[in-house]
Amino acid sequence: MKIISADFIYTPNGFLENKAVAFTDTIRYIDTLEVLQKKYPEAKTIKNKPNSVLFPGFINTHVHLEFSSNRTSLKYGSFMPWLDTVIEHREELVGACDNDVMRTECEAMLSSGISTFGAISSFGNELEVCEKTPQRVVFYNELIGSNAQYADMLYNDFLERIKASEACAKESKIIPAIAIHSPYSVHPVILQKSVTLAKQNNYPLSAHFLESQAERQWLENAEGDLKLFFEKYFKTSTPVTNIQEFMYAFDTYPTHFTHCVQANQVELDYLAQMGHSVAHCPRSNRYLGCGRLAIENLNLPYSIATDGLSSNDSLNMFDELRAALLLHNDIPIQELASRLLKSITSDAADILGLHCGRIEVGKLADFAIITLPEAPKRVDELALWSILYTKKVSSLYINGVKER
Ligand code: BEZ
Numbered sequence: 001m002k003i004i005s006a007d008f009i010y011t012p013n014g015f016l017e018n019k020a021v022a023f024t025d026t027i028r029y030i031d032t033l034e035v036l037q038k039k040y041p042e043a044k045t046i047k048n049k050p051n052s053v054l055f056p057g058f059i060n061t062h063v064h065l066e067f068s069s070n071r072t073s074l075k076y077g078s079f080m081p082w083l084d085t086v087i088e089h090r091e092e093l094v095g096a097c098d099n100d101v102m103r104t105e106c107e108a109m110l111s112s113g114i115s116t117f118g119a120i121s122s123f124g125n126e127l128e129v130c131e132k133t134p135q136r137v138v139f140y141n142e143l144i145g146s147n148a149q150y151a152d153m154l155y156n157d158f159l160e161r162i163k164a165s166e167a168c169a170k171e172s173k174i175i176p177a178i179a180i181h182s183p184y185s186v187h188p189v190i191l192q193k194s195v196t197l198a199k200q201n202n203y204p205l206s207a208h209f210l211e212s213q214a215e216r217q218w219l220e221n222a223e224g225d226l227k228l229f230f231e232k233y234f235k236t237s238t239p240v241t242n243i244q245e246f247m248y249a250f251d252t253y254p255t256h257f258t259h260c261v262q263a264n265q266v267e268l269d270y271l272a273q274m275g276h277s278v279a280h281c282p283r284s285n286r287y288l289g290c291g292r293l294a295i296e297n298l299n300l301p302y303s304i305a306t307d308g309l310s311s312n313d314s315l316n317m318f319d320e321l322r323a324a325l326l327l328h329n330d331i332p333i334q335e336l337a338s339r340l341l342k343s344i345t346s347d348a349a350d351i352l353g354l355h356c357g358r359i360e361v362g363k364l365a366d367f368a369i370i371t372l373p374e375a376p377k378r379v380d381e382l383a384l385w386s387i388l389y390t391k392k393v394s395s396l397y398i399n400g401v402k403e404r
């Protein structure tokens, strides 16, 4: 048993002042330091620096580690030119992304308080790094392939990658999961098979959905820049599915849909009705010119995620939250700051079905401790100060073990 105290503790019921948490790998008791020391006289006490705030470890639900070597290869500003450069540079980027590169990015996430992440894996290349990283990893094996001719082959490769992640799950914090690349890039037959597989095995399920205007135009009208793309690379001018058919394929299984920037109110209402959720990636959306997701109108749970370095400049969660504060400039800033912290803790944990994300008895002992630059003058502004003044956390615990 250990006891950790902090000036402020972020809980589902607001910030507690001058309290402490007794924990093993899970949270056992929350009270004052004095009470806990009396209750657990053998426990080691960990005291944080003055002006500390203890949060549950943060959850980054959507990241592509395999593209971590990108710095200037991919063209930012607009979705289609970006996608063209992905095709052009994919092999060299993935080739340059060795274990050291990916390990460095896992460490960048750790430094910013991320104790759990959802890794979208196109090739399975990051499996070893994810197996060894201290973080809990929802390992999303990605399914891609719109061409019916290659669908079986690609599906079998995907099954092999699931098996490999299953094998690692026994000895690590890996949780096998499934990601569907997108409506335009996955054939409906293998899409349906993979949703059934997710349901049978209780795998977390995710899909990119309505990220760009080009995607919407292609799915709705078989028009626009994606048409040129499919004509050029796939010799086809017909999409394999449409927006409704794609959404309906997930009707029976709650799914984490990434982006949804171009979804209309009817579609968002439908996702809400079916119990789905959204991964919102503010910097990625801005850098690829996809638009702003109106989070103030969302009536379904959402997380804030970094996406990969293929559409971002860092995997630091505080960088992402600061960007979100600026992108959503019409939402009152204190309210938004609180909402953002909830979206990377309790809401993200509920979305992924994990027992972390809350400072609450019985939850996993994942803690991100930050240090404010001075004693906060007003406690009701703590959420905002925490986001504005943190680049790196002071310490981080995962399953009760200090990792930073
Ligand atoms: C496809 O298989 O259809 C596809 C793959 C990558 C990007 C876009 C489409």
Ligand code: FE2
Pocket (backbone or CB within 6 Å): 062, 064, 120, 208, 258, 307, 308
């Ligand atoms: Fe993504």
